[in-house]
Amino acid sequence: MFAQLARPFFAELDATMRQVVSRIPEDVPGFAVMLHYALGWSDENGLPYHQATGKRIRPLLLLLCAQAAGGRWHTALPAAAAVELLHNFSLIHDDIQDNSPTRHKRPTVWKIWGEANAINAGDALFSLSFCALEGLADSVAPSTLLRVWQIFNATTLELTRGQHLDMRFEHQPTVSVDEYLSMISGKSAALIAACAEIGSLVGSEDMAVAAHYAEFGLNLGIAFQIRDDILGIWGDPNVTGKSAATDILSRKKSLPVLYGLSHSPELASVYQRDTFTPADVTEAVALLDRLGVRDYTQQQETFFYRRALAALENAQPRGEAAGQLMQLVENLFGRAY
Amino acid sequence: MFAQLARPFFAELDATMRQVVSRIPEDVPGFAVMLHYALGWSDENGLPYHQATGKRIRPLLLLLCAQAAGGRWHTALPAAAAVELLHNFSLIHDDIQDNSPTRHKRPTVWKIWGEANAINAGDALFSLSFCALEGLADSVAPSTLLRVWQIFNATTLELTRGQHLDMRFEHQPTVSVDEYLSMISGKSAALIAACAEIGSLVGSEDMAVAAHYAEFGLNLGIAFQIRDDILGIWGDPNVTGKSAATDILSRKKSLPVLYGLSHSPELASVYQRDTFTPADVTEAVALLDRLGVRDYTQQQETFFYRRALAALENAQPRGEAAGQLMQLVENLFGRAY
Numbered sequence: 178m179f180a181q182l183a184r185p186f187f188a189e190l191d192a193t194m195r196q197v198v199s200r201i202p203e204d205v206p207g208f209a210v211m212l213h214y215a216l217g218w219s220d221e222n223g224l225p226y227h228q229a230t231g232k233r234i235r236p237l238l239l240l241l242c243a244q245a246a247g248g249r250w251h252t253a254l255p256a257a258a259a260v261e262l263l264h265n266f267s268l269i270h271d272d273i274q275d276n277s278p279t280r281h282k283r284p285t286v287w288k289i290w291g292e293a294n295a296i297n298a299g300d301a302l303f304s305l306s307f308c309a310l311e312g313l314a315d316s317v318a319p320s321t322l323l324r325v326w327q328i329f330n331a332t333t334l335e336l337t338r339g340q341h342l343d344m345r346f347e348h349q350p351t352v353s354v355d356e357y358l359s360m361i362s363g364k365s366a367a368l369i370a371a372c373a374e375i376g377s378l379v380g381s382e383d384m385a386v387a388a389h390y391a392e393f394g395l396n397l398g399i400a401f402q403i404r405d406d407i408l409g410i411w412g413d414p415n416v417t418g419k420s421a422a423t424d425i426l427s428r429k430k431s432l433p434v435l436y437g438l439s440h441s442p443e444l445a446s447v448y449q450r451d452t453f454t455p456a457d458v459t460e461a462v463a464l465l466d467r468l469g470v471r472d473y474t475q476q477q478e479t480f481f482y483r484r485a486l487a488a489l490e491n492a493q494p495r496g497e498a499a500g501q502l503m504q505l506v507e508n509l510f511g512r513a514y
Numbered sequence: 515m516f517a518q519l520a521r522p523f524f525a526e527l528d529a530t531m532r533q534v535v536s537r538i539p540e541d542v543p544g545f546a547v548m549l550h551y552a553l554g555w556s557d558e559n560g561l562p563y564h565q566a567t568g569k570r571i572r573p574l575l576l577l578l579c580a581q582a583a584g585g586r587w588h589t590a591l592p593a594a595a596a597v598e599l600l601h602n603f604s605l606i607h608d609d610i611q612d613n614s615p616t617r618h619k620r621p622t623v624w625k626i627w628g629e630a631n632a633i634n635a636g637d638a639l640f641s642l643s644f645c646a647l648e649g650l651a652d653s654v655a656p657s658t659l660l661r662v663w664q665i666f667n668a669t670t671l672e673l674t675r676g677q678h679l680d681m682r683f684e685h686q687p688t689v690s691v692d693e694y695l696s697m698i699s700g701k702s703a704a705l706i707a708a709c710a711e712i713g714s715l716v717g718s719e720d721m722a723v724a725a726h727y728a729e730f731g732l733n734l735g736i737a738f739q740i741r742d743d744i745l746g747i748w749g750d751p752n753v754t755g756k757s758a759a760t761d762i763l764s765r766k767k768s769l770p771v772l773y774g775l776s777h778s779p780e781l782a783s784v785y786q787r788d789t790f791t792p793a794d795v796t797e798a799v800a801l802l803d804r805l806g807v808r809d810y811t812q813q814q815e816t817f818f819y820r821r822a823l824a825a826l827e828n829a830q831p832r833g834e835a836a837g838q839l840m841q842l843v844e845n846l847f848g849r850a851y
Contacts, residue, residue, distance in 0.1 A: 202675070205675055274629075294678070294681060296607050296611060300640070301671065303640060308671060319656035322660070326644075326663070330644045333640075333644070334638065336641075340637075341542060341544070341545045344631060
């Protein structure tokens with residue numbers, strides 16, 4: 178159902194992205210292949226790759242917001258390509274920073290080409306995301322393009338702020354809920370907010386309308402990240418594709434964990450152990466369950482989810498795209514815990 | 515003399531850059547300090563640092579081109595800040611990629627804060643360079659801003675292309691002169707060209723004038739890099755601040771070396787040795803000298819330097835800034851070998 182909704186958008190998105198990435202000259206040996214690989218277009222040898230990689234939720238959200246705000250989604254394709262390229266830039270650098278060997282069941286870029294090349298491949302996608310945005314110049318007023326660019330610039334800075342906090346939290350004994358919300362607002366929600374705001378701005382050229390969409394996107398992004406945190410502990414490995422309680426094993430300071438750490442000295446002491454066995458993981462999850470942390474976290478998710486829906490209502494989305502937008506939201510939140 | 519020329523520009527440039535960097539919220543612990551350190555404003559603890567770090571040649575070139583093309587250099591300050599921030603982004607990532615422990619006689623960002631933080635600090639400067647450019651919106655026509663932005667975007671992509679080739683050359687047995695020129699055009703000269711083009715475009719809002727300045731900057735950048743290659747082998751350590759024949763010791767495929775490698779099997783065999791002693795370095799330099807590589811490289815430098823001056827003549831720079839531009843060029847090329 179969802180795949181059916183997304184198909185027409187994705188074909189054109191893909192074409193737009195490929196055109197932008199083709200700005201890398203073909204006679205530069207070994208350069209484009211890293212980007213094609215990261216974007217799921219090829220394997221590490223440059224041969225076509227046909228398995229799904231990224232879900233392309235962000236550009237889809239952007240295109241639907243453009244249409245729902247009264248525009249034509251085609252107009253917003255350059256911006257949709259830009260946010261997807263920017264997202265992939267952040268994944269490449271993130272994987273180096275987290276020392277993650279795999280993504281979407283494939284080796285990460287740094288794992289194949291080394292860290293130095295992966296840093297540069299990420300930088301190239303960062304650069305290409307701005308190149309993509311140029312495409313809007315043909316179809317929106319200069320003042321709208323300027324505003325879109327400013328939102329995009331601020332979003333890239335928010336990404337780095339969030340990433341900084343996320344890395345810092347690893348070495349911080351306690352993290353407050355407010356600090357956590359500030360971190361995910363930058364690292365995860367800012368880009369979702371930008372998708373909704375930029376899409377609706379391109380669609381409506383009306384900053385007041387776009388402000389409602391931005392509010393919708395920001396809260397949606399926060400709710401989505403909190404849900405991800407729940408799945409990282411209580412998610413069904415068959416559905417999430419990750420091992421059970423993966424966030425406990427990696428001692429990630431996700432919302433359930435930081436809440437648990439500040440309410441349970443026992444959990445804090447488990448977390449201070451030098452090595453972390455499967456028995457420790459089971460013990461930690463049991464402590465969280467006993468404290469009612471899952472309920473607490475779900476309440477937080479619901480709080481931001483409802484705020485997102487209220488903002489969307491205020492944005493007064495129109496036409497078929499309004500229904501498709503709700504389908505996208507429900508699809509995001511319909512994932513089993 | 516040169517310092518005197520630069521002083522009024524640098525005070526305002528500094529103020530503009532500080533305002534842009536202040537977009538990083540102050541309540542993010544440990545984030546801004548990395549950027550202040552990289553920009554030479556503070557030591558690693560955030561305390562004021564008063565020794566010179568970067569020479570800020572690029573923004574000065576941009577400002578002088580704005581004035582020489584008929585504008586007021588103040589108008590171009592946001593763009594000057596943008597190129598300097600972009601340059602520093604590339605240095606931070608470069609130092610990680612090259613595994614360089616020091617820059618400007620201080621430990622590099624990654625050496626102090628680790629690679630993960632340094633990647634993110636570089637990304638933040640990349641982002642801030644675009645934020646800086648926004649400042650032009652108040653003073654140039656929207657069509658000029660759009661064109662400046664496109665030049666800037668293309669330049670960032672060129673930087674990554676050049677960086678890719680530079681890293682690739684390390685593992686490539688032979689590198690042709692054409693390949694080398696393509697690499698330095700991206701890695702070094704593209705940003706110098708962008709400074710001249712963007713500055714003159716802001717100053718004149720005339721793309722034909724800016725094209726001459728771009729040609730000037732590109733050739734100047736190539737000549738400057740070739741000169742740097744000469745200094746990397748034959749430079750006086752007391753003047754360059756680097757050890758003698760530093761590029762030989764690091765086996766960098768600079769222009770003299772790749773020319774030597776393709777003309778001297780003896781040099782090629784020296785370069786294939788597993789370890790590289792001071793005696794090997796002396797031998798390699800002697801082989802280059804015997805081949806007349808220094809003369810060859812100086813001829814190449816002169817060729818591009820003259821092309822730069824011819825393009826500058828075609829650009830017809832005006833007023834006091836025309837003389838200052840020549841002073842800057844002569845200062846760059848007046849460094850002792």
